[in-house]
Amino acid sequence: MVNTAVTEPVKSTLSGPVAFGCGWISIEQINAIAQQQLQVVLSDNPQFQQQIDAGVAFLDKLLQEDGVIYGVTTGYGDSCTVKVPLSQVHELPIHLTRFHGCGLGEYFSPEQGRAILATRLCSLTQGYSGVSWPLLRQLAAYLNHDIVPRIPQEGSVGASGDLTPLSYVAASLIGERDVYHKGDIRQVADVLPEHGLTPIRLRPKEGLAIMNGTAVMTALACLAYQRAEYLTRLSSRITALASLALKGNSNHFDDILFSVKPHPGQNEVAGWIRHDLNHHEHPRNSDRLQDRYSIRCAPHIIGVLRDALPWFKQTIENELNSANDNPIIDGIGEHVLHGGHFYGGHIAMVMDSMKAAVANLADLHDRQMALLMDTKYNNGLPSNLSGAAPERRYINHGFKAVQIGCSAWTAEALKLTMPASVFSRSTECHNQDKVSMGTIAARDCLRVLQLTEQVVAASLLAVQQGVQLRIAQGELTASSLSNDIQQMLTSLQQDYPLLQEDRPLETSLRQLIAQIQQQHWPLYQEHTDAK
Known part of the structure; x- marks a missing residue:
């Protein structure tokens, strides 16, 4: 079961890259990442790696057994009673990113966008979101290469998380929409090859894992x-x-x-x-x-x-x-x-x-x-x-x-x-x-x-x-x-x-x-x- 014991937070440091997946991340570290003062890495802690691997394997097992999982084999929100055919399960995350692409208002700044990316990475590396290594590595690469999704500020009611603004993060990961990159606004599909990156294919649950959370409000x-x-x-x-x-x-x-x-x-x-x-x-x-x-x-x-x-x-x-x-x-x-x-x-x-x-x-x-x-x-x-x-x-x-x-x-x-x-x-x-x-x-x-x-x-x-x-x-x-x-x-x-x-x-x-x-x-x- 999930460990619910209250533990003393690990003291953070502002020297060297920030390792996600091995301890407490501080406000100061998120802000330093947002200001491009620190790079990020994924922890090589064996327990962390085991958690990520186990989450992916467990979801694969449930899919093989035709298990019912909200947002994986069902529709979203009030549509949770709609069962999605297994043949369409891999398309579901893509549709989630697209129908939420309706944000309006001013755009978050590159600094705010980097804070949002780092905050979402922090949540996903707790090891309880069922996401895969390619997704985590892509988020880390975005931060280290200054690839920042261009996110409209308006459209979230703060539960079911920051769905609409975070859809712009998810969409960028699959090669869609605009990003800030080194002071310019560009199509993410044009930026990724410059850093040896390619769009990822979102696994079942990964679209929801990126979008269904408090990363925007917490980053701000x-x-x-x-x-x-x-x-x-x-x-x-x-x-x-x-x-x-x-x-x-x-x-x-x-x-x-x-x-x-x-x-x-x-x-x-x-x-x-x-x-x-x-x-x-x-x-x-x-x-x-x-x-x-x-x-x-x-x-x-x-x-x-x-x-x-x-x-x-x-x-x-x-x-x-x-x-x-x-x-x-x-x-x-x-x-x-x-x-x-x-x-x-x-x-x-x-x-x-x-x-x-x-x-x-x-x-x-x-x-x-x-x-x-x-x-x-x-x-x-x-x-x-x-x-x-x-x-x-x-x-x-x-x-x-x-x-x-x-x-x-x-x-x-x-x-x-x-x-x-x-x-x-x-x-x-x-x-x-x-x-x-x-x-x-x-x-x-x-x-x-x-x-x-x-x-x-x-x-x-x-x-x-x-x-x-x-x-x-x-x-x-x-x-x-x-x-x-x-x-x-x-x-x-x-x-x-x-x-x-x-x-x-x-x-x-x-x-x-x-x-x-x-x-x-x-x-x-x-x-x-x-x-």
Whole structure:
């Protein structure tokens, strides 16, 4: 029988090729593969090889005995009562890929496509999907040769898995449809021979094994996780810079204060901000006893996401390292187990939760921006943070429009926080009568991350401008700043000089967003690793 015991995950590594089929695969490994930083191999572990061989042999045995197997000798979904003649069993997977070829919307990027391939490979190499070595080797070759199916984003309800988007993976394996290859969009049939590959023939169950699972939503969740994690760091740094620019009260982040409310992620954020502000060495006390909430409560806001990250990670990686198609094939024990592991409820919950916590960061920085712009609240900074000379202040407007943009991006992010998972729709002749909407939740989450990164980029430009203005006004000395803050300000000023005369900021914002998404600044790494 299938082993259901809970075991300690094998710790992953980011050095060398990732071996599928011999242990736990991490979010970080999936993302490194997606970013073409790591190659993949199939494990030579004897137990893994035995599982794959046994699954194939067991299915062949059942076919010879004319056994009834869902999706192998029957139709799909509500058509499971239709018995397929053995003479047509080998055509069934091809039809599955073709009638699901109806995806619409924008296409997933090559990076997202590679994450999807790696995530599906991870599930299939659990050894309970009844797939053959040629299929597994072809998926590995796709990743190593940068052959990425071009997959439309829309068309999955998240149970019976990501059928329609994953049909584009299955179709490419048999030589149909388009792929991304080294920056171009090409027919897969033209690309395969260039790498000594040929289309494979899908065995019975293999079309279903590829398509009937949670690979798309889980892959997107892996990509979303690292972006959200980085935003907790960058939001903490921006808050510290905002506090400096606003002449804030550093006592709001005191270690004794936070010891009485011991949420670990919240306290980690407070510690980062406290470190940036040199609180113990150079306490800066505002004339006000208490700053406004968007400064004073920032650890409590950022900390919600920070504290949720361990649960997010555990849930995503559990799904990643699961066999999540149907039926499950226990080749060694010779069982066909019909169930619903394709249901993406766990990923849907993570993505719905993550997007709400991330959107709160956009709202936080939008409020911080409002304080910085307004002379009623910014404690002596110029209106709209304009760095113009006094005689030029009449026509220069600084960050006025950028702050309007922040409000627009924040509003859109907040609008998307409605949980997708509550919008289950009965479909497919009421066979799929309760579905997860996990892929829609994941796509929403990526959009919320993009919008929040836009707000964060604008906020980073604004807060570094505010600190530079304080230094120029003699109200702050560069030498009093922490080394980390000094280094980041120097880095920012090299690419984004002080805004004195109005200039278009679109190019700067786009460049900064790209740097954020590439995690250009390894923020607080030493403090987190030592924790």
